[in-house]
Each structure stands twice: as structure tokens, then as C-alpha cells.
Amino acid sequence: MRRLTARPERLAWLVVSALASVVFAVGCGGGDDDNGGEALSQIGEGEGELNLIAWAGYVEDGSTDPKVDWVSDFEKETGCKVNVKVGNTSDEMVQLMRTGQYDGVSASGDATLRLIEGGDVDPVNTDLVPNYEDVFDGLKEQPYNSVDGQMYGIPHGRGANLLMWNTDEVQPDPDSWSVVFDPQESSKYAGHVTAYDNPIYIADAGLYLMKHNPDLGITNPYELDEGQLDAAVDLLKDQNANIGEYWADYTKEISAFANGDTLVGTTWPYQYLTLQADGEPVGQTIPEEGSTGWSDTWMISSEAEHPNCMYLWFNHILEPQVQADVAEWFGEAPANSVACEPKYLKNGPFPDVNHCEKYDAAGEEYLDDLFYWTTPVSDCGDDRGDVCTTYDDWVQAWTEVKG
Amino acid sequence: MGRRLAGLFHGRPGLQVGGLLAGPVGWLVVGYLGSLAILLLTSFWTLGELSGEIEKTYNPANFSLDNFKQIAEEPVYRSIAGRTILIAALVTVTDAILAFPIAFYMAKVASPRTRSVLVVSVLLPLWSGYLVKVYTWRTIMSGGGVLSWAGVGAPTDDMVRVWLVMTYLWLPYMIIPIYAGLERISDSLLSASEDLGGHPRTTFRRVIVPLVFPAVVAGSIFTFSLTLGDFITPLLVSKTQFIGNVVYSNFSNDLPLAAAFSTVPVVVMVVYLLVARRLGAFEHL
Amino acid sequence: MRMSTRTTYLLRAGVALTLAFIYIPLIVIGIYAFSSATTLKWPPPGFTLEWFGKAFDNPGARDAFLTSIKVGLIATLLALVLGTLASLAVARHRFFGRETISFLVILPIALPGIVTGIALNSTFSQVLGIDLSLFTVVVAHATFCIVVVYNNAVARLRRTSASFEEASADLGADPWQTFRRVTVPTMRTALVAGALLAFALSFDEIIVTTFTIAAGDQTLPIWFFTNFARPANLPIVNVVALVVILVSMIPVYLAHRLTRDEGAVVGRAPVAEATAAP
Numbered sequence: 001m002r003r004l005t006a007r008p009e010r011l012a013w014l015v016v017s018a019l020a021s022v023v024f025a026v027g028c029g030g031g032d033d034d035n036g037g038e039a040l041s042q043i044g045e046g047e048g049e050l051n052l053i054a055w056a057g058y059v060e061d062g063s064t065d066p067k068v069d070w071v072s073d074f075e076k077e078t079g080c081k082v083n084v085k086v087g088n089t090s091d092e093m094v095q096l097m098r099t100g101q102y103d104g105v106s107a108s109g110d111a112t113l114r115l116i117e118g119g120d121v122d123p124v125n126t127d128l129v130p131n132y133e134d135v136f137d138g139l140k141e142q143p144y145n146s147v148d149g150q151m152y153g154i155p156h157g158r159g160a161n162l163l164m165w166n167t168d169e170v171q172p173d174p175d176s177w178s179v180v181f182d183p184q185e186s187s188k189y190a191g192h193v194t195a196y197d198n199p200i201y202i203a204d205a206g207l208y209l210m211k212h213n214p215d216l217g218i219t220n221p222y223e224l225d226e227g228q229l230d231a232a233v234d235l236l237k238d239q240n241a242n243i244g245e246y247w248a249d250y251t252k253e254i255s256a257f258a259n260g261d262t263l264v265g266t267t268w269p270y271q272y273l274t275l276q277a278d279g280e281p282v283g284q285t286i287p288e289e290g291s292t293g294w295s296d297t298w299m300i301s302s303e304a305e306h307p308n309c310m311y312l313w314f315n316h317i318l319e320p321q322v323q324a325d326v327a328e329w330f331g332e333a334p335a336n337s338v339a340c341e342p343k344y345l346k347n348g349p350f351p352d353v354n355h356c357e358k359y360d361a362a363g364e365e366y367l368d369d370l371f372y373w374t375t376p377v378s379d380c381g382d383d384r385g386d387v388c389t390t391y392d393d394w395v396q397a398w399t400e401v402k403g
Numbered sequence: 404m405g406r407r408l409a410g411l412f413h414g415r416p417g418l419q420v421g422g423l424l425a426g427p428v429g430w431l432v433v434g435y436l437g438s439l440a441i442l443l444l445t446s447f448w449t450l451g452e453l454s455g456e457i458e459k460t461y462n463p464a465n466f467s468l469d470n471f472k473q474i475a476e477e478p479v480y481r482s483i484a485g486r487t488i489l490i491a492a493l494v495t496v497t498d499a500i501l502a503f504p505i506a507f508y509m510a511k512v513a514s515p516r517t518r519s520v521l522v523v524s525v526l527l528p529l530w531s532g533y534l535v536k537v538y539t540w541r542t543i544m545s546g547g548g549v550l551s552w553a554g555v556g557a558p559t560d561d562m563v564r565v566w567l568v569m570t571y572l573w574l575p576y577m578i579i580p581i582y583a584g585l586e587r588i589s590d591s592l593l594s595a596s597e598d599l600g601g602h603p604r605t606t607f608r609r610v611i612v613p614l615v616f617p618a619v620v621a622g623s624i625f626t627f628s629l630t631l632g633d634f635i636t637p638l639l640v641s642k643t644q645f646i647g648n649v650v651y652s653n654f655s656n657d658l659p660l661a662a663a664f665s666t667v668p669v670v671v672m673v674v675y676l677l678v679a680r681r682l683g684a685f686e687h688l
Numbered sequence: 689m690r691m692s693t694r695t696t697y698l699l700r701a702g703v704a705l706t707l708a709f710i711y712i713p714l715i716v717i718g719i720y721a722f723s724s725a726t727t728l729k730w731p732p733p734g735f736t737l738e739w740f741g742k743a744f745d746n747p748g749a750r751d752a753f754l755t756s757i758k759v760g761l762i763a764t765l766l767a768l769v770l771g772t773l774a775s776l777a778v779a780r781h782r783f784f785g786r787e788t789i790s791f792l793v794i795l796p797i798a799l800p801g802i803v804t805g806i807a808l809n810s811t812f813s814q815v816l817g818i819d820l821s822l823f824t825v826v827v828a829h830a831t832f833c834i835v836v837v838y839n840n841a842v843a844r845l846r847r848t849s850a851s852f853e854e855a856s857a858d859l860g861a862d863p864w865q866t867f868r869r870v871t872v873p874t875m876r877t878a879l880v881a882g883a884l885l886a887f888a889l890s891f892d893e894i895i896v897t898t899f900t901i902a903a904g905d906q907t908l909p910i911w912f913f914t915n916f917a918r919p920a921n922l923p924i925v926n927v928v929a930l931v932v933i934l935v936s937m938i939p940v941y942l943a944h945r946l947t948r949d950e951g952a953v954v955g956r957a958p959v960a961e962a963t964a965a966p
Contacts, residue, residue, distance in 0.1 A: 527940055531888075
């Protein structure tokens with residue numbers, strides 16, 4: 001074989017130019033997303049498509065259950081074909097919105113401010129949404145969905161995180177979160193307890209401490225200073241010993257309860273209703289300490305490619321019958337007061353003319369006392385000043401909790 | 404046209420090599436190494452407080468070491484890294500031990516036909532559904548699954564579960580290099596050892612093991628590397644966090660932190676690869 | 689080597705146990721795919737083929753399957769081209785940095801997938817500002833598939849003398865003709881084997897894919913990851929699992945047949961020659 005010795009400079013030159021192009025790409029690459037920043041002034045023609053990010057059960061088109069469908073008639077009326085991506089956590093939803101590839105999202109209170117702050121969503125012109133006027137006052141212009149009186153979204157509904165248990169194995173019926181937080185009580189179910197796999201769950205620990213350890217001085221589970229956060233983390237670390245599996249994906253929680261791998265823990269009403277409909281032995285309650293909850297808002301992306309379809313969706317999702325269907329299907333309180341009329345509730349997937357009382361839709365009994373998911377920030381909002389822990393601290397802490 | 408190009412390349416071996424390598428090297432250096440460089444760059448970035456958006460900066464003066472400080476100072480990251488490395492080592496050792504009998508049989512004892520069948524049997528599951536296999540173990544170990552039906556009961560300790568599943572997953576990656584390494588040991592060496600009065604156990608200890616060791620190291624590159632980065636197995640069969648899980652769960656919220664933490668497995672693997680190369684493992688890959 | 693009968697029997701037992709260990713879980717999932725129950729109850733109460741039909745009808749699974757095939761084919765093609773080029777350079781020439789090339793090529797597969805995934809993701813979304821898509825997935829897959837093609841090609845090239853190519857040149861063929869009519873036929877089965885393995889690797893991959901795929905797309909492993917816990921889908925998931933196992937075995941088996949004597953699955957001995965002194 002001929003000896004072909006290449007000149008060393010050739011390869012070196014290749015490598016250098018390759019690295020140079022990397023530096024070039026790095027230096028010139030990646031522009032920031034531009035900010036629309038303004039609300040629509042009028043709705044034009046539907047663009048034919050709509051890409052949504054939603055919580056499970058919020059955008060049903062008959063594929064989960066043929067009788068549960070509030071998308072098909074929207075598509076027929078407006079010509080906007082709906083593509084939905086289910087998000088499992090607020091963090092996921094924020095990240096998906098940041099890609100700019102979606103038109104809208106059903107954001108909970110712990111995502112909304114992050115999206116507004118990051119310029120990922122535009123303000124909403126509620127005059128263009130006729131059904132908006134029927135929304136409960138308690139949902140309008142809240143700190144989590146508006147800035148200086150300007151709405152940044154359309155309320156979808158609100159509800160509580162529940163305590164769910166396997167009625168065959170867990171006796172007596174628990175009425176307090178101590179069954180998952182108190183080391184003695186929850187050790188009875190060691191290896192079969194579950195919790196929501198997200199830093200926001202720290203607020204649930206905070207709520208428990210608020211009621212059981214008053215000398216910690218917690219007044220709001222989202223406003224925890226360092227000492228209070230440490231206490232919450234310790235509580236959660238103790239809980240970790242009894243946890244069998246955390247759930248971030250609601251389907252995993254459903255299958256864990258159905259398998260008998262999980263016996264007790266926090267859940268959304270949706271999982272409870274699904275398990276119950278399948279004949280599984282489950283019970284649920286809002287324990288005596290109260291609970292955390294969520295109030296969800298439909299928001300429009302600042303990079304929405306189909307803004308008209310999004311506004312048409314805003315109005316559609318607020319239609320009384322749609323609101324009644326959603327509320328019954330997911331197990332939450334609707335945002336539109338008109339949805340509580342019996343004629344709409346009778347037609348839902350789980351017909352119940354008392355649905356609105358049960359779920360306290362007007363927010364008089366317990367909804368207003370729920371601690372809705374919100375992003376923890378350093379400003380405590382009281383005379384402690386700026387010493388509260390931020391969501392970043394919570395994310396850190398959550399890694400520590402899981403160990 | 405071809406001849407004119409040929410004329411251009413003729414006698415210019417450098418150009419020939421350059422032409423051949425431009426594509427692959429360009430891709431790997433710019434695309435892959437460049438990406439690793441960017442990952443490192445990302446680890447020096449921070450997040451805006453309320454928005455949580457990444458604040459990018461290309462000016463080294465503005466680089467922040469916060470992420471590295473965080474993973475160095477917070478004990479949980481150290482324990483997670485330690486746990487991952489420990490399991491990686493355990494899995495490697497277990498797989499080496501499990502792989503040996505079958506590799507030896509295949510290389511030295513089996514008839515050619517049997518050997519061929521065995522090789523195929525070990526090869527087939529190699530890339531057949533990694534995620535599927537983890538899921539299968541998850542079902543086997545669930546309440547009501549095979550293990551509890553068989554009366555054995557699934558292991559409950561998280562570390563044991565992860566160790567067991569990973570041992571299973573990476574076993575073929577260890578069998579093949581060891582088999583290849585054993586095959587290369589000439590039979591005459593083994594007979595010579597016998598002739599010199601060596602008991603089979605001595606032959607094993609003093610002839611076979613040293614000669615096959617580089618092959619074992621080669622196989623261990625995979626078992627170690629695959630364990631170091633895996634997040635799916637810990638996620639599906641346990642509730643513990645490994646390095647991969649921390650990177651995975653932080654990657655959407657806090658990419659800079661995830662990037663910083665992922666330098667740990669890179670450093671470990673680069674060191675491991677350099678040591679392995681020195682031990683001659685690369686000849687057995 | 690002489691061994692006592694006892695040792696031989698022990699060895700045989702070891703082999704049997706190891707094979708059982710490897711295959712029993714796969715058989716279990718195969719049985720679940722035919723189980724008539726919609727839960728993971730064991731043993732299965734009965735057997736049925738209906739889930740196969742349902743899995744085929746499931747649009748999500750079907751689309752994911754096709755996406756996986758698409759991505760696999762394109763990534764394999766890219767890896768084939770790049771791997772062959774690199775192998776020709778390394779096996780037929782000597783140059784400064786040859787040893788580094790072998791190290792470089794193996795890096796994408798030696799470094800943990802999560803690092804590759806997150807690195808590529810950072811590059812695409814933070815620095816280059818391009819959206820994740822099937823294109824980004826293909827790029828990622830091709831990167832770690834190069835080594836598979838490379839190893840097979842180099843192993844083959846080392847076994848065949850370069851004198852055929854020299855003779856061809858002496859007889860007046862230009863490099864392209866030599867390549868087409870001498871080099872390629874020699875390498876053909878090794879390249880096919882490399883391509884088959886690259887495809888299998890790409891089809892099976894999930895970790896790097898998770899970080900480089902768009903939210904709306906799914907390869908089959910991704911579909912599996914998001915759906916395996918859905919109670920309604922459980923039987924379909926088991927069917928898909930079985931299909932994945934069987935489908936992935938085919939390319940690996942074929943590749944083995946093609947390169948039986950070289951044992952070049954993960955690759956054999958290419959780096960040795962590269963590190964030998966020139």
C-alpha cells in the first residue's frame with residue numbers, strides 16, 4: 001500500500017475552520033422571540049387551524065369517550081381544526097408555550113404570571129368575547145390573570161386538589177391530610193402513598209403546616225420564607241419515606257390506584273371521576289385543613305399563528321353548555337355562571353343539577369378559601385418584605401425532597 | 404469530469420483525506436462537539452427571576468458560576484451523583500460476572516453450530532425495545548404481576564430494583580465483547596498452560612483473566628455510560644433520582660442547571676474512556 | 689482446554705440460566721400481548737388476538753410507527769454516507785490525527801444519551817433558534833449512528849487489501865470508477881450490515897429523541913413513553929411492545945448473517961490498527 005502521509009496542517013486547518021464556524025453560529029445565532037404585545041382589535045376569518053396546550057380533559061373531541069365532545073361542533077362552526085397537546089404540569093406548559101408553536105394554553109395560576117412576564121402571551125380584548133360578561137366576578141381581574149386591570153386571558157374554571165383513597169384498604173375514611181403527612185398515620189400505608197411530582201406541591205406541605213404548626217407563622221402557603229420552606233421540605237422528606245410513587249402524569253396515578261400500587265394521596269377530581277366510572281373502590285374529600293387548588297385561564301400566545309381561531313375558541317369554551325360539560329367531566333366549578341342552570345347541567349356527561357352547589361361554583365363556601373396555584377416570588381406581599389422563596393428555590397427544594 | 408477531479412486529487416493525499424473527512428469530521432466536530440461546547444456555555448447562564456427565561460450571554464465576563472456552585476454545595480446533588488456512579492459500578496460488575504460463563508462457553512466450548520446459535524440469541528435482544536424492556540420489568544414487578552404470582556415477590560428497595568433492571572438491560576453489551584475477547588485467546592496458550600502443569604483454575608486466573616480483561620473493560624464502557632445517563636429506568640421502576648432524572652426534570656425549567664449537572668457524567672465518561680483506552684479496551688470495541 | 693465434566697455441566701447450566709434471564713421477560717410481554725384482560729393480571733385469564741387489530745387501528749400508534757420508520761431510514765442514509773467516507777479515510781490512508789478520528793466517531797455513542805440530547809437541544813433551540821422537528825431528530829440519530837456504519841466498514845476494509853484498488857488505478861480507472869466497481873462491491877455486505885444496525889439503533893432510541901423531537905411529533909418509543917400508563921390503552925401498549933421487539937430483531941439478525949465472520953456488531957478492532965504506529 002502506498003504510504004500516503006497527509007500534511008498535518010490540512011487536518012488542523014479543517015478543525016480550526018470547523019470550530020470557527022461554531023463560534024460564528026454561536027455569536028450570531030438565536031434571536032429572541034418578538035413581542036406582539038397587543039390585544040386583537042377585531043376578529044377576522046378563522047385561519048383553519050388551532051393548536052392548543054391543555055390540561056387533560058379540558059379539550060375533548062370524542063376520542064376519550066364518544067359522548068364527551070365539545071370540539072367537533074366548534075370545528076364545524078368555525079372551520080378551525082383543533083390540535084391539542086396535553087400538558088402534565090405547569091412547567092411543561094410554560095416550556096411548550098415558549099417554543100412559540102402553539103396558539104393558546106389553559107394555564108393555571110402558577111404558570112400565568114411566568115408567561116406574562118416572559119412575554120409569551122398577549123393581553124386579551126374581552127369585548128371580543130361575548131360570553132365573557134357572564135363569567136363569575138370572582139374570576140375577573142384577579143392577580144393571576146390580569147395586570148393593572150388588563151385581562152390576559154379567559155377564565156376556564158377552578159377547583160381543588162383532593163385527597164383520594166382506596167376505600168377497600170384505607171379505613172376509616174380519612175378527613176385530614178395527616179394521612180399522608182403525619183409520619184405515624186401514613187406509615188400504615190408505607191410504600192403506597194402518592195403525591196404530585198412537582199415543586200408546587202410544596203404549597204400543600206405549607207398548608208398542612210399552616211394548620212398544624214401555627215408557630216411557624218405561615219399565612220399563605222405560597223409565601224414561605226426560608227425557615228418556613230425548610231420546615232415544609234423536612235415534612236416532605238419524611239413523607240418521601242412512605243411514598244410508593246410520585247405522579248406527574250395523571251394516567252399513571254389512575255393506573256397506580258387501579259393496580260393497587262397506590263392507596264392514598266392527592267389528586268385532581270378528574271382521576272377520581274375516571275376511576276369511579278370504571279368501578280374502582282375510591283373515595284375523595286377536601287380535608288379539614290382545606291386544600292390547594294387551581295384556577296385556570298385560557299391565554300393566547302404572543303406568537304399565535306391563528307389568533308382569530310383562538311378568540312373564537314375563547315368564546316366557545318365559555319358557552320354555557322360547553323362549560324357545564326367541562327365542569328362535570330373534569331370535576332370543577334365552571335367559570336360561566338349561566339352554565340349552572342339546570343337545563344345545561346342536565347345534559348352533561350355526568351348529569352347533576354346540583355353540580356354547581358357541590359363544587360361551589362360561586363365561590364361562597366370553600367372555593368374562595370382554596371389556595372390557588374400561583375408562582376411564589378420573593379416579595380412576600382406583607383411586612384416581611386422581599387424575603388420569600390421563589391419558584392426557583394422551590395424547584396431546588398423539590399430535588400432535595402426526592403433525594 | 405471524473406478524470407479531471409482525479410487529476411486534482413492525484414498526488415495530493417492531503418486533499419484526498421481532507422475531501423473524505425470533510426463531511427464526517429465537519430458533522431461531528433461542528434455538529435456534535437460544537438453542541439457539547441454550547442451545552443457547556445449554557446451552564447454558565449442564569450434564569451430571570453419571575454419570568455424564568457434564560458438570560459443568555461456570550462460574553463465570558465458575564466458568565467455565572469452559580470449553577471456549578473449549586474451542584475457543588477447542595478448535598479443532594481452529590482448524593483445523586485454518588486448513587487448513580489455506585490449503581491453503574493455495581494451493574495458493571497454484576498454484568499461482567501453474569502456474562503462470563505456464557506461468553507466462555509460460546510468462545511471455547513460450544514461447537515461451531517451451537518456457537519452460531521448462541522451468538523444470534525445474545526445479539527437479537529440488543530437493540531430490541533429498550534423502553535419496552537423497562538416497561539416489561541415494571542409490569543413483572545408490579546402488584547399482581549409475575550413475581551408476586553410466583554410467590555417470590557418483587558424487590559421493594561428502589562436501588563435493588565434499578566440495579567436489577569439495568570443489569571438485565573445491559574447484559575448483552577457485556578457478553579459480546581467478552582466473547583470476542585475470549586475467542587481471540589489462542590487455544591494453544593491454554594494447552595501450553597495445561598502442559599506446564601496448570602490446574603484449570605490457575606489457567607483461568609493467570610492466563611485467561613489478564614488476557615480478557617481489556618475486553619471486559621470495553622464492555623464496561625457501555626454498561627457504565629448507559630447507566631450514568633439513564634433516567635427512564637429509575638423513573639419507571641423506582642421513585643429515586645439519578646443524574647439523568649435531575650437533568651430531565653430540570654431541563655424545561657432551568658436548562659442552565661441541567662447543563663451544569665450533565666457535565667458530571669461527561670467528565671466521568673471522558674476519564675473512564677481515557678483509562679479504558681490505556682488498558683487496551685478500544686481494541687475490543 | 690480440558691475441563692472436568694462437572695465444570696462443563698456447570699457452564700451449561702450457567703448458559704441456560706443466562707439465556708432464560710434474557711428471554712423470559714420478553715416472553716412474558718409476548719404473553720401479555722395476547723392476554724384477554726385489560727389489566728396486568730397474571731396469569732392471563734384468557735387469550736385473544738383482538739388487541740392486534742385495535743393497535744393497528746390506533747392512529748397514534750400507527751403514525752408513530754411510520755414516523756419511526758421515516759426517521760430511521762433518513763438517519764441511516766446520512767450515517768451511511770458519513771460513516772463510509774470516514775472509514776475510507778481511516779482505513780486507506782495514514783495521516784496525522786487518525787487515531788483521534790476513531791475516538792471522535794465513538795463519542796456520540798459512548799457519552800450518555802442524555803448529554804447528547806440536551807446538548808443538541810440547547811444548540812437547536814437556544815443558539816440556532818430553530819424549532820425542533822423531525823429534521824432535528826434525524827440529525828441527532830444520524831450522529832450516533834455514524835459509528836455503527838463506520839465500525840463495520842472499517843472492519844471490512846482492513847480485511848481486504850488495498851492492492852485491488854491500486855491495481856484498478858494502474859489499469860487506468862479513475863478514482864470514481866475504482867470506488868464504484870472495486871471498493872463498493874467489497875464493502876457492500878458490511879455497509880448493508882452497518883445500515884441495518886443503524887436502523888435498529890435509531891428505531892429503538894428514546895433518550896436523545898425526547899430532547900430533539902417537536903412536541904407534536906412522536907416516534908414509536910415516544911408514543912410508548914407517553915401512553916404506557918393509559919388504562920384504556922394498556923392492551924394496545926402490550927401489543928406495540930411485542931411488535932417493537934420483533935421488528936427490531938429483524939435488522940440485527942440480517943446484519944449478523946451478513947458479517948458473520950467479522951463479529952462487527954458494535955464493531956471490532958478498528959481502533960487497534962488506527963493506534964498502531966505508522
